[in-house]
Amino acid sequence: xxxxxxxxxxxxxxxxxxxxxxxxxxxxxxxxxxxxxxxxxxxxxxxxxxxxxxxxxxxxxxxxxxxxxxxxxxxxxxxxxxxxxxxxxxxxxxxxxxxxxxxxxxxxxxxxxxxxxxxxxxxxxxxxxxxxxxxxxxxxxxxxxxxxxxxxxxxxxxxxxxxxxxxxxxxxxxxxxxxxxxxxxxxxxxxxxxxxxxxxxxxxxxxxxxxxxxxxxxxxxxxxxxxxxxxxxxxxxxxxxxxxxxxxxxxxxxxxxxxxxxxxxxxxxxxxxxxxxxxxxxxxxxxxxxxxxxxxxxxxxxxxxxxxxxxxxxxxxxxxxxxxxxxxxxxxxxxxxxxxxxxxxxxxxxxxxxxxxxxxxxxxxxxxxxxxxxxxxxxxxxxxxxxxxxxxxxxxxxxxxxxxxxxxxxxxxxxxxxxxxxxxxxxxxxxxxxxxxxxxxxxxxxxxxxxxxxxxxxxxxxxxxxxxxxxxxxxxxxxxxxxxxxxxxxxxxxxxxxxxxxxxxxxxxxxxxxxxxxxxxxxxxxxxx
Numbered sequence: 001x002x003x004x005x006x007x008x009x010x011x012x013x014x015x016x017x018x019x020x021x022x023x024x025x026x027x028x029x030x031x032x033x034x035x036x037x038x039x040x041x042x043x044x045x046x047x048x049x050x051x052x053x054x055x056x057x058x059x060x061x062x063x064x065x066x067x068x069x070x071x072x073x074x075x076x077x078x079x080x081x082x083x084x085x086x087x088x089x090x091x092x093x094x095x096x097x098x099x100x101x102x103x104x105x106x107x108x109x110x111x112x113x114x115x116x117x118x119x120x121x122x123x124x125x126x127x128x129x130x131x132x133x134x135x136x137x138x139x140x141x142x143x144x145x146x147x148x149x150x151x152x153x154x155x156x157x158x159x160x161x162x163x164x165x166x167x168x169x170x171x172x173x174x175x176x177x178x179x180x181x182x183x184x185x186x187x188x189x190x191x192x193x194x195x196x197x198x199x200x201x202x203x204x205x206x207x208x209x210x211x212x213x214x215x216x217x218x219x220x221x222x223x224x225x226x227x228x229x230x231x232x233x234x235x236x237x238x239x240x241x242x243x244x245x246x247x248x249x250x251x252x253x254x255x256x257x258x259x260x261x262x263x264x265x266x267x268x269x270x271x272x273x274x275x276x277x278x279x280x281x282x283x284x285x286x287x288x289x290x291x292x293x294x295x296x297x298x299x300x301x302x303x304x305x306x307x308x309x310x311x312x313x314x315x316x317x318x319x320x321x322x323x324x325x326x327x328x329x330x331x332x333x334x335x336x337x338x339x340x341x342x343x344x345x346x347x348x349x350x351x352x353x354x355x356x357x358x359x360x361x362x363x364x365x366x367x368x369x370x371x372x373x374x375x376x377x378x379x380x381x382x383x384x385x386x387x388x389x390x391x392x393x394x395x396x397x398x399x400x401x402x403x404x405x406x407x408x409x410x411x412x413x414x415x416x417x418x419x420x421x422x423x424x425x426x427x428x429x430x431x432x433x434x435x436x437x438x439x440x441x442x443x444x445x446x447x448x449x450x451x452x453x454x455x456x457x458x459x460x461x462x463x464x465x466x467x468x469x470x471x472x473x474x475x476x477x478x479x480x481x482x483x484x485x486x487x488x489x490x491x492x493x494x495x496x497x498x499x500x501x502x503x504x505x506x507x508x509x510x511x512x513x514x515x516x517x518x519x520x521x522x523x524x525x526x527x528x529x
Contacts, residue, residue: 021045021074022096022105030111033084036063039091041105042076043098050097050439051077053447059089060110083112097439100474102462152344159340181220182294188213189287198279206279207267214260214286221297222247231261247300253292260285379528381412381428385494385501388524390517391416393424407432420485422507422514424521429500438495442474445491445504449480457481460489467494468526475522479509486510492522501527 021044031037041051054062063080083089088111093104179187192213197206215226215234224237235258242249263282266272274282321329374390393416400411410430417423429436450458460478467473473494480487486509493502503522507514 022098022103024091024094024105024108026091026108026110029109030113031083032113032115033086034082036080036082037110039079039081039108040076041079041094041096042074043096044074045098046070046075048097048099049075050437050443052094052096053443054079054081054091054094056092057081057089059083059085059087059112060091081110083110086112086114088112100439100464100472155344156340159336162336181217182290184220185213185217185290188216189283193283198276203273203279204268204271207264207282210283210286211261211264211268214257214289217290217293221293231258231265234261245300248296249293253289253296256285256292257289260289380414380426381430381499381501382410383499384528385426385428385503386524386526386528387503387521389424389521391418391424393426420508421511422518423505424518425504427500427502427504429502431498431500436495436498436500438474438493438500441495441500441502442476442491442493445493445502446476449489449504449506452482454483455480460491465492465494469529471496471527488515490518490522492525494527496527496529 023042025040025042027038027040039054043049049068051068053065060081060083063082065080066078068075068077081091088109091108091110093107096103096105188209192206192209195206197203197209212227218224218234218238219226222238222241224234224241226234226237229237235254238249238257239254241247242254260282263274267274375388376390376392377386377388378393379386380393393414396413396415398410398412400408408429409432410428412426412428414426415424429441446460449455458478458480460476463475463477465473465475471494473492476489476491476493478489480489487506488509489504489506491502491504493500495501503525505518505522507518509515
């Protein structure tokens with residue numbers, strides 16, 4: 001019985017090969033560990049031929065795969081293989097598609113021999129260091145995410161700083177805490193007397209500092225440029241400021257200040273030598289001027305909320321601001337904050353979505369029901385693939401990856417996931433001036449399913465499918481074991497001159513209701529051209 005089955009399989013395989021003239025060859029059947037061997041698959045057919053990517057090579061590895069070579073009487077593809085473990089290994093039958101039909105090559109045997117090393121003549125080489133892999137963008141991706149978060153935080157802090165600087169600080173400058181002008185003047189008078197300048201015959205230096213104390217006080221209290229002005233100019237500025245702002249300084253006090261400054265100028269510039277009594281009198285006069293001016297300035301500030309206190313300035317500006325201006329300011333604040341939040345949110349979403357941290361399929365907490373009232377017609381792509389389903393399959397992305405923008409002009413990826421029971425993925429592709437190969441698309445999908453973690457016992461069969469408008473498609477139905485659970489999957493693909501539509505469904509094999517739902521959905525697929 002076993003021999004009968006063996007010969008039957010051999011006959012069917014040979015028959016298929018004879019029909020399509022598929023040949024396989026090796027340039028040698030025996031190599032040593034690490035040496036290379038060339039494996040060639042050839043066929044006399046030249047149209048719609050899809051060569052395999054070599055799978056299930058146990059003990060052998062694929063080094064490189066050459067492009068399909070078109071010869072006068074055949075097509076062929078060469079593969080470069082090697083082995084690093086001694087033993088005899090079969091290159092199993094490989095599936096090749098010709099005219100949308102699957103055929104299998106013969107299996108070949110390869111012997112990998114060890115290399116005999118004479119340790120007496122040849123000393124062993126020391127171990128080689130570990131070769132580090134080159135860094136790629138994925139290695140830096142977490143740093144880019146944290147960098148963007150830092151930039152967003154700095155943006156928000158900068159926005160808050162700008163608002164405080166613009167609306168709560170005088171002239172946009174950070175104002176340090178300073179002692180009041182009157183206290184500053186009293187402290188400087190005391191410090192000047194401690195120096196005993198005029199007692200040590202430094203009369204000119206004494207009058208320079210004495211007048212400077214008075215001038216600085218005037219500059220801070222009356223807000224005039226006093227240090228660079230002459231005595232007459234200073235008196236003129238104080239007079240104008242007093243009249244304009246109605247400060248309340250008496251003419252007598254201004255005249256006393258004028259006489260004091262004039263007498264000091266004679267000492268500083270005309271080399272006048274005053275007596276000790278005159279010096280003391282001038283010092284007393286300077287203090288008297290400040291003492292007389294202080295209550296006037298205090299009363300003026302209290303009446304006009306002009307103290308050095310920042311809170312008082314803010315209260316004054318608030319009192320002077322109209323209701324309309326306050327509303328406009330509030331709107332401006334809100335716009336600034338909204339812009340900052342939107343920029344931070346959008347940028348973080350783009351970074352995380354690119355890192356596959358968000359943008360995951362919609363996850364439902366319960367399985368869909370087969371109630372006929374829930375079934376709705378849904379369209380995907382343009383031209384559209386339509387089907388009826390009891391759940392909404394949402395769009396995940398329309399962005400074409402940069403690497404394939406010269407080949408693919410339009411992309412649509414839709415996906416629905418219900419717990420760990422079912423996943424439905426629909427993809428639509430539009431190519432740019434290229435006839436798409438539906439077989440390659442399906443094979444890539446199969447490989448992606450098969451290479452998922454914890455996937456075992458992967459098997460499938462291929463059947464042709466005819467859609468409306470006479471379009472020919474392919475249906476791959478199979479089973480696999482994922483994380484110890486038996487799963488069934490169905491991959492349906494169809495294409496025309498520039499478009500490819502693909503529907504992939506994976507569901508729990510033990511759930512007959514889901515299987516019925518998937519079969520009903522796939523049976524309702526139409527292509528609207």
